[in-house]
Amino acid sequence: MAKRGKGTHSKPSERDVIPEGVESPDRTLFFNRELSWLAFNDRVLQLAEDSSEPLMERLKFCAIYARNLDEFFMIRVARLHEQARAGGARLVPDGATPGETIDRLNEQIRAQGLRHSTCFEKALRPALADKGLRILSMKGLDPEARAQVEQRFREQIFPVLTPLAIGLGRHFPYISNLSLSLAVLLRDPVAETENVARVKVPKEVLPRFVPLKGRTDFVPLEDIIAHHLGTLFPGMEVLDYGLFRVTRDADFTVSDDAEDLLVAVQTELSERRFGDVIRLEIQEGMNPKLLEPLMEALKLEPRQVYEEQGLLALTDLHAVLGTPGFPELKDPPWSPVTQPRLRSDPDAETHSVMAAMRRGDLLVHHPYESFSTSVECFVTEAVGDPDVLALKQTVYRTSDSSPLVPALIRATESGKQAVCMVELKARFDERTNIRWAIALEEAGVHVVYGIPGLKTHAKAILIVRREGEKVRHYVHIGTGNYNPKTARLYTDLGLFTTDPEIGADVADLFNFLTGFARPQSFRKLLVAPLNMREGLLEEIRRTAQAHSPEKPSRIQLKMNALVDPAMILALYDASRAGVKVELNIRGICCLRPGVPGVSENIRVVSTLGRFLEHSRIYLFERAGAVRCYIGSADLMPRNLDHRVEALVPVEDPSLLAQIRDLLDRSLADNTHAWELQAAGAWQRRAPQGEKRWAQAELMERATRMVQASSGRPLP
Incomplete structure (x- = not known):
């Protein structure tokens, strides 16, 4: 189990189990939560398999399937293993045990994995090659391409590689989450012994799919490294090698009594990298002399080992999707339009989001309608409006390029009251949110990290504007995160309103988040x-x-x-x-x-x-x-x-x-x-x-x- 930091605990699964003494629901009326998620990912896989979809879109779904499954193992399967070790748990809502669920997942994931690899290796890879976009092996390179790769290996790849011996009294090397590695079986001709070494594929700092100059061809980084193993182990005989990849438990829960939430989350992030290995993916036909030491060192059961055909870590195909050209292999481009009521009116003396809101409620539907000309303009306008007294916003997931959070900094600099509720526990976005939280605090924004024991997932912006002798509340409440990148990829709704009761409710909501207030009721929310x-x-x-x-x-x-x-x-x-x-x-x-x-x-x-x-x-x-x-x-x-x-x-x-x-x-x-x-x-x-x-x-x-x-x- 992953080590836990001060002020944290290691039982994140209580909300997923039926409490002791509570009668299990009728299992015939409920589907298993985890198996239902797996059925969802199967639907994603079906889109990758669908020959009526454009080829690059199918490749995208192939990568999404792999990314989804990675996160599922890191959180949900990891939690099931923890529950199974604890014993006695029954899962909400169907009452199955964690062990039963793991076994059923195992069977279905293996069947899906075969379809996934077959889809890529037998359908997408050759079809894309026919269109001029090729992912080649070293054996398939012509002399010109081989010379390019040899130069790239000498100048850029070889200097960052670090072979690590396994065994012989040496500490087993740390293997990071979702990293790709080669296990290498070596023979020492002098000592006449066989040894095992590990070489990490440095895809965090080098392209996983190495592009060839002047061509739309790629070579997998691990294939280049494997081809040059003799260079890495001079004087040794390379007997065999196999690719493998580990998935670690990435879940954590911060205790309700953590003394400092920011410090507690930072501590957990540093410990997350040492979570238990939940899954070991190996290349088909891996030599038992390589597999057995890995399983022993990582303390894995056979059901945690997944043999894959073809390339591992197909989530990295996202990089290939950015290849210029090939418009005929993609969906037609879509540019979000400006919501009609937010379009410039040449006859109006002034035009603004807030002016449009005063004329009536607005509903914006992303990505069909633009995020930048609605939500972003709403906040930007408020920052520049001298009559705006305060801006308050929740942040669950955002991006490094988001203009909304810097707008709060500008608001503070112009003398406005700026408040940001930053959810530090937004899974896999913790580091981004911590960076923003520190920058906001340093600029003088009032930053709140949420309520102990609760994640803040609400999407709300409140702008308080002086109008005559009174103030008016301008509110945006949405279904999606304030993230300009995902606003172009996710379908989400957002309501803009000046309804006084909704405004008062949102003000109470922020007081609940930032202070000790606990509203007994809300008017409309x-x-x-x-x-x-x-x-x-x-x-x-x-x-x-x-x-x-x-x-x-x-x-x-x-x-x-x-x-x-x-x-x-x-x-x-x-x-x-x-x-x-x-x-x-x-x-x-x-x-x-x-x-x-x-x-x-x-x-x-x-x-x-x-x-x-x-x-x-x-x-x-x-x-x-x-x-x-x-x-x-x-x-x-x-x-x-x-x-x-x-x-x-x-x-x-x-x-x-x-x-x-x-x-x-x-x-x-x-x-x-x-x-x-x-x-x-x-x-x-x-x-x-x-x-x-x-x-x-x-x-x-x-x-x-x-x-x-x-x-x-x-x-």
């Missing part, structure tokens, strides 16, 4: 862990109670994951009452649809595509009225009970119509959508008539709205 769980359950109950044949009720929900047992049981009750329940869930779904007498009125659809579906929408239609929320929370125990989340109601009829249109398109998709069957299989939809692809339709809709607002004729 649903906030976890305070009132969101009961608020959503009550919406489901009311919708079920209002249903009748004359006035049918309907529930439409869109989210990333549905796991929480209480929410699932409430949806089952709504289905029993006759309510039509339509769920658009990208990833994990533990609800079992189509069970007679339980869930025959529930339909579950998953849509994937060129953008990552990330919006969370909760819509309840009853007695002719519609209640709709958007925000940061999925229906998982961690979101409802262990994070600060915010859902905001969307009340403007025109904005509600936009959301209904988005939901209807997502549920009608028949080209990039899968429907969950009662037995647990996800069946990909095939168009029976008109083809429907929600993301393409939404791109077209965004373009047409801009054309209509500009007065240009529609095509």
Whole structure:
């Protein structure tokens, strides 16, 4: 188990298990959380296998599948192994034991891994080569290319390599997480002994796929190193070698009683690199003389060793995706449009995001509509406005290039009150957030690191502006992170509003985050862990109670994951009452649809595509009225009970119509959508008539709205 720093603890899995003494739920009504996630990643793999997708997009999905699986092992599988060692745990919500789940995952991951490697080696690699983009082995190089590689090896690769002996009384070398290495079997002709050495492939400092000058050809870095092993071990005979890669436990939890959260997180980050090895990936056919010492040193069971065909670490294919040219192998480019109400009005004396907000609520849908001309302009405008008194923002995941956090620094420099709630525990973004937090504090911004025991996942910006003798609150609440990079890749919604009650709620939310305030109620927001769980359950109950044949009720929900047992049981009750329940869930779904007498009125659809579906929408239609929320929370125990989340109601009829249109398109998709069957299989939809692809339709809709607002004729 990974070492833990001062003020931390090593039991991060309690929220995932059924407490002792609590009756296990009916296992027939719930799917296993981890197996459901694996089914999601299988849908990603199916897109890589889909010959109707452009070749480079298929390569992208191949890389995404590998990256997803890495993170799954680092967090979820690592947690399962920890629970299995502790013994006695039963998992939420299906009641399976961790050991049972590990065994079932093991079987399915191996089958998926074979498909994944076959897809790349047998389909994508040769198809791309036919189009002129080749990933070559050293054996396949012509003399000119070989000379290039030989020079590159001498000048750039060889100087950074460090062979390390294994055995012979030497300490087993540290092997970093997700690193790629060669295990080398050597024979000493003088001593007539066999030895094993390890050579790390330095892909952190050199390209994993080495480009050849003037060509669109690449050679894997490990292949170049393997070809030159004789140079690395002069006087030794190289008998054999094999590639391997380790995945370590990267999970950690910071204790509620940590004396200094920043110090505690920094300590954990330094210790994370020493987490237990959870997975060992090896090249097919690795010599037992190489494999056995690795397994012994890393203390691995056979079920933790995964033999792969072809190249390892296909997540590194992301680098190849950036190869210039080949537009015919990619999706057509998409440039987000400016939301029509935020476009410049030449007849207006002034034009601003805040002026548009005063005229009514705004809904922006990324990446169809621009993040930079909406959210970024909103904050930039506030910084330059002399009547703005204060800016407050949450930061969960952002990027080094984000202009939003530097804007808070400029706001402080201009005398405004600037507050930033930085979540230091945002997994895999901790270091970026720590850098921003320190820079903000040094500039005088009030920085808060969150509430002990809770992650702050809410996405909120509050701007306080003096207007006459009063102040007005300008609010943005979104479903996605304030990250300009992911705003071009993830589908997210954001509401801009000056609603006084929402403004007061968001002000209370920030007081909750920055001080000792604990609001007893909110006017309109649903906030976890305070009132969101009961608020959503009550919406489901009311919708079920209002249903009748004359006035049918309907529930439409869109989210990333549905796991929480209480929410699932409430949806089952709504289905029993006759309510039509339509769920658009990208990833994990533990609800079992189509069970007679339980869930025959529930339909579950998953849509994937060129953008990552990330919006969370909760819509309840009853007695002719519609209640709709958007925000940061999925229906998982961690979101409802262990994070600060915010859902905001969307009340403007025109904005509600936009959301209904988005939901209807997502549920009608028949080209990039899968429907969950009662037995647990996800069946990909095939168009029976008109083809429907929600993301393409939404791109077209965004373009047409801009054309209509500009007065240009529609095509």
